[in-house]
Amino acid sequence: MSATTSTSAAVKVSRSAGLVALAAMVATPLFSRGGPERRALAYVVVGGFFLAALAAHWLVHHWRAVAASGVVMTVSLAIEVIGSRSGVPFGDYDYGAALQPKVFGVPLLVAVAWAMITLVVHGMFTNSSLSAFGQVVIGAAAITAWDVFLDPQMVGEGYWSWSQPGPAFRGIPLVNYGGWFVTAIVMLLLVRLILQANHSSHSGGTQMATTTQQLTFVIYSVLTVLSTIGFVFFFDDVVVAVTGLVAMGGSCVVALRSRSDQQSAETIA
Numbered sequence: 001m002s003a004t005t006s007t008s009a010a011v012k013v014s015r016s017a018g019l020v021a022l023a024a025m026v027a028t029p030l031f032s033r034g035g036p037e038r039r040a041l042a043y044v045v046v047g048g049f050f051l052a053a054l055a056a057h058w059l060v061h062h063w064r065a066v067a068a069s070g071v072v073m074t075v076s077l078a079i080e081v082i083g084s085r086s087g088v089p090f091g092d093y094d095y096g097a098a099l100q101p102k103v104f105g106v107p108l109l110v111a112v113a114w115a116m117i118t119l120v121v122h123g124m125f126t127n128s129s130l131s132a133f134g135q136v137v138i139g140a141a142a143i144t145a146w147d148v149f150l151d152p153q154m155v156g157e158g159y160w161s162w163s164q165p166g167p168a169f170r171g172i173p174l175v176n177y178g179g180w181f182v183t184a185i186v187m188l189l190l191v192r193l194i195l196q197a198n199h200s201s202h203s204g205g206t207q208m209a210t211t212t213q214q215l216t217f218v219i220y221s222v223l224t225v226l227s228t229i230g231f232v233f234f235f236d237d238v239v240v241a242v243t244g245l246v247a248m249g250g251s252c253v254v255a256l257r258s259r260s261d262q263q264s265a266e267t268i269a
Helices: 003-030 036-061 063-086 108-124 132-157 174-195 205-233 238-268
Strands: 093-095 160-162
Touching: 003 036, 003 205, 036 063, 036 108, 036 132, 036 174, 036 205, 063 093, 063 108, 063 174, 108 132, 108 174, 108 205, 108 238, 132 160, 132 174, 132 205, 132 238, 205 238
Parallel strands: none
Antiparallel strands: 093 160
16 A cells, blocks of 8 residues: 555544544433443544544554554553552542443543543644643643543443542542643653654654644544533533633644644744
């Protein structure tokens, strides 16, 4: 298969998988909360966006993207196993029986979700004007912003629950968001280490990196918009909707500005 054909196929896979995940998000509120239909759609949403983000990274990093995904899944799963048993770093929580299969008590879907959002955010800040430090810190904040929507929805579905939350946001302990931020930093550092191990990982050039950035930015934007709509009209929690919109929307603005600044710098150069 030629490089051009491979590139075209990766873009098509990313767009198609993203559209399937988008359709699953739209369909989710049509079914009863906690029911088998919503559970099945959760797998489609996470799996679809994961495949879309992976295909977008394939354009530049090829098999390194697959390796990075595997590492993030493995490490995040280990952190979740420790967290669900010790309360560190997310607080005291327990997974229900709905999400299967499980590995040491943690649903495998959770590890896929970590890989998905990490790849999405990493790609969103690809080829931006931010420093490496800025990409990791702001990227970790963007990943944590997604959890403003995720945790209230998943708790509402009965997929996991919290014990003695203490200071909390809509029943989710604030320490959870600190744990997400720290974990997200670790995930992004691992991805950067694998994908930028040598210059050959960037052989796709600036145009490929731009396409990766565009595809992943669209995924993050879809998550932002549809999650906001979901909490306003279907999940009956405007507070979560507004907070999540501000958090994820702010990340979108930063990504757009940093990309625009990078393009301006390249034009001047």
